[in-house]
Amino acid sequence: MHYWFLSLGLERKQEWFIDSSASKHVIRNKGCFKFLDCHNGPIFLRSTRRHAHLVEGKGDVYFQLDMGEIKNVTYVLYVLSFTKDLLLVGSIIDKGNIVIFDASKCLILDSNEPKKVIAKAVRDSTNGLYKGESMHKEIV
DSSP: OEEEOOEEEEEEEEEEEEESSOSSEEEOOGGGEEEEEEOSSOOEEEOTTOOEEEOOEEEEEEEEOTTSOEEEEEEEEEOTTOSSOEEEHHHHHHTTEEEEEOSSEEEEEETTEEEEEEEEEEEOTTTOOEEEEEEEEEEO
C-alpha cells in the first residue's frame, strides 16, 4: 500500500540522533514522511536492547538543515514504538558525505566541498548520543 502526502507548510523542529550502530534510518513520526509505503505483513526491527519493534512502513523524509539546505533521506523506516529518531552513519557515508566525530560534536561534510558542513550534531553529556535538529514540513 502506498501513500503520498502533501505538505501544508506547518514547520516543526525534529530531533534526530546520528547512530553508528543502527542498521537503518528510523523515524517515529508519520508526519515526517513525504512518501510512505506501508507494509502488508508484520516486519520487526530489533533494537540494541533486543526489543522487537513493529515496522509500520518505509519511505522518504525531507530535512531542512540548520544551514537552510533541504536533504532527501530515502529508505527511512517508520517505527512508532522507537523512542528516538536515528540517522545511520553508514548510509550518510554511502551518499558521498564525510562524517567526523569528536568528544563534543559530529559533523557531516559534503565530500565534494570538504569544508562545507551539511549538518552538525552535539554530544549530549547525559547519554553520550550525538543529537541534531532539523526543520521539516509537517505532512498531513
